Structure formats: structure tokens, C-alpha cells
Amino acid sequence: xxxxxxxxxxxxIIALGGILVTIAAALMLPNLPKKEGITVLTQEEISQKILxxxxxxxLQGQAPASITETSEENGLVKMKLKIGDNEFNSYAxxxxxxxxxxxxxxxEQEQNxxxxxxxxxxxxxxxxxLTASLLDAFVVSxxxxxxxxxxxxxxVVKNIPQLAADIKVRYIGAVSGGKITSMHGDxxxxxxxxQICIREETDKYWxxxxxxxxxxxxxxxxxxxxxxxNKLNSCMTDSSKGLKYAQEDFDLQENYGVSGSPxxxxxxxxxxEFWFGGRTAEALKTLLCCGFEEKPGVCSQSLSTENAxxxxxxxxxxxxxxxxxxxxx
Numbered sequence: 001x002x003x004x005x006x007x008x009x010x011x012x013i014i015a016l017g018g019i020l021v022t023i024a025a026a027l028m029l030p031n032l033p034k035k036e037g038i039t040v041l042t043q044e045e046i047s048q049k050i051l052x053x054x055x056x057x058x059l060q061g062q063a064p065a066s067i068t069e070t071s072e073e074n075g076l077v078k079m080k081l082k083i084g085d086n087e088f089n090s091y092a093x094x095x096x097x098x099x100x101x102x103x104x105x106x107x108e109q110e111q112n113x114x115x116x117x118x119x120x121x122x123x124x125x126x127x128x129x130l131t132a133s134l135l136d137a138f139v140v141s142x143x144x145x146x147x148x149x150x151x152x153x154x155x156v157v158k159n160i161p162q163l164a165a166d167i168k169v170r171y172i173g174a175v176s177g178g179k180i181t182s183m184h185g186d187x188x189x190x191x192x193x194x195q196i197c198i199r200e201e202t203d204k205y206w207x208x209x210x211x212x213x214x215x216x217x218x219x220x221x222x223x224x225x226x227x228x229x230n231k232l233n234s235c236m237t238d239s240s241k242g243l244k245y246a247q248e249d250f251d252l253q254e255n256y257g258v259s260g261s262p263x264x265x266x267x268x269x270x271x272x273e274f275w276f277g278g279r280t281a282e283a284l285k286t287l288l289c290c291g292f293e294e295k296p297g298v299c300s301q302s303l304s305t306e307n308a309x310x311x312x313x314x315x316x317x318x319x320x321x322x323x324x325x326x327x328x329x
Contacts, residue, residue: 147213
């Protein structure tokens with residue numbers, strides 16, 4: 001989700017009906033006793049009432065708004081509100097009179113504060129396990145720490161190619177106005193899209209990445225990997241290909257609540273490389289292998305325990321003095 005877009009639109013939504021809701025009222029609403037004379041509306045009636053007000057009185061054609069899903073949660077009606085290309089959760093009381101454009105989950109906030117935004121630390125035994133473990137690594141291509149994560153994963157794949165099928169690098173961004181966007185501008189967005197197309201339409205992803213992380217030289221790396229540039233350009237300019245592939249990444253980004261590069265999702269749960277040593281090939285291999293119900297024999301192979309270099313670098317490591325905990329948001 002593009003936080004800048006949401007930030008610019010949220011004041012319009014929060015102004016709905018001039019409603020001022022205190023935190024105390026929000027916490028107490030689900031427990032209020034029912035009173036005679038209160039009309040409980042259906043979820044469809046509530047969503048249509050709110051949607052009509054947003055489109056007619058607030059947005060006035062600035063961006064299309066829709067409600068894609070409704071359900072009940074904590075005594076309120078929960079709605080997935082979509083404005084333009086962005087979607088987020090909103091809530092309303094069952095009589096349709098009070099609308100909460102956004103809700104602060106105090107339990108999640110307290111947990112995140114306690115962990116400094118990191119997921120709860122787990123041992124290898126506690127990590128969710130599947131027959132086929134899958135590590136999704138979310139990055140952006142010009143974040144120094146995103147490049148660092150690609151370097152680590154490329155090192156794992158180079159030394160243990162059997163694990164390549166269990167690793168997928170995904171990208172953070174959004175699609176707006178038929179164009180991909182990213183946190184560091186259009187050049188990064190286009191490189192993200194290029195790497196997505198290479199990932200989806202060739203078997204040369206790791207060949208390209210292993211070259212690109214050195215100097216960021218696109219042409220040399222495309223030539224060295226033997227990638228057909230015409231087919232690649234076709235993917236990047238065809239909305240039914242490149243943008244479709246990218247949107248799948250962005251949907252997962254939204255689903256997992258990913259905002260920083262890098263972020264790791266193992267078997268559909270957020271995890272951290274720091275549970276096993278930090279930004280090293282050995283830590284990433286160990287983390288991935290902890291996701292298998294039965295660890296493959298290759299998991300016993302030892303890899304480098306040195307911190308990987310950040311940003312573009314012709315060497316894998318600059319020693320353990322290299323930054324080990326940074327990220328881009």
C-alpha cells in the first residue's frame with residue numbers, strides 16, 4: 001500500500017459527518033446495552049450508506065471508492081474500504097450512525113512497541129512448519145538493505161541450489177494509474193518491475209541478481225545472464241503481464257502488513273533473520289530450514305557467518321563491521 005496516498009486521503013475520510021470519536025467510546029461501543037428504538041441495519045445497508053456519503057460528499061470524483069467486503073468483528077461492522085488503488089479496514093456501528101475510518105488495535109500496538117516492531121522471537125521448534133517451506137523476502141531494488149538481503153539469498157542459492165525453489169524475492173510498492181510505484185521513485189519502480197518480469201518469465205533470476213548486486217549495471221547483467229531484452233520489455237510494458245505480476249506481490253504485501261525492506265515471511269508468518277544470527281547466509285539458511293516438517297539433508301551444510309555487504313558491492317562481505325540491522329520504509 002502506498003502510505004503517501006493514504007496519508008493524503010485520510011483527512012477527507014476522517015471528516016465524515018463531522019464525527020468526533022474518543023478512544024474511550026471506541027473501546028466501550030461493543031459492550032453498550034441495546035436500547036429500544038435503535039434500528040440495526042444490515043451490513044449491505046450500512047456499507048451502501050457510508051459509500052454514498054464518501055463518494056458524493058468527500059471524494060466528489062477525485063478517486064473511485066468502493067467497499068469490497070463486509071463482516072462482523074468485536075460487535076462492529078468491518079468493511080474493506082478501497083479508494084483508488086488502496087485498500088484498508090474501516091468499521092461502523094450496527095445502526096450505521098458512527099463510522100471509524102481507521103482503528104488502532106491497542107493489543108497489536110503494545111506488542112509491537114515491546115518488540116520494537118520486530119515479530120516475537122521464536123526458536124526453530126516454534127516456527128510454523130510445512131512439507132515444502134517457502135520464504136518470501138520483500139525488498140525494493142535500490143534500498144541498501146534490500147540489496148543486502150538479495151546478496152544473502154543469492155549466496156544461499158549459489159551454495160545450496162536445492163533451496164532455490166523454496167525462496168521467492170518479492171517487491172514492495174503499488175500500482176497507481178496503470179503505473180508501478182515504489183518508495184524511492186520511478187527508477188526503483190522500473191527496476192522492481194524488471195526483476196519481477198525476470199523472476200516470472202525466465203529461469204535467469206538468480207543469474208541476473210547475482211550480477212546486479214555488484215554494480216547495478218542493468219545492460220551488462222542482462223547480457224551476462226542471456227536474457228532476451230525484447231521479451232523482457234514486452235513484459236514490462238504489457239499490463240496483463242508485468243503489472244499483473246507486480247500486483248500479486250503488492251496484494252501479499254498488504255495481506256502481511258509489510259512496510260519495510262527487507263521483510264521476511266516464512267510459511268505465511270513474519271519471521272526475523274536475527275533469531276539465528278542476523279544478516280548472514282548461515283542465518284537465512286537456518287531460518288528457511290526451520291520451516292520444513294522434515295529438514296532436507298542439505299540443511300546440514302554450513303554457510304558464511306559474516307554480515308553481508310550492504311548496497312552494491314563486488315564482494316559478498318565487508319566483515320562483521322558491516323551494518324547488520326538496517327531497513328528502508
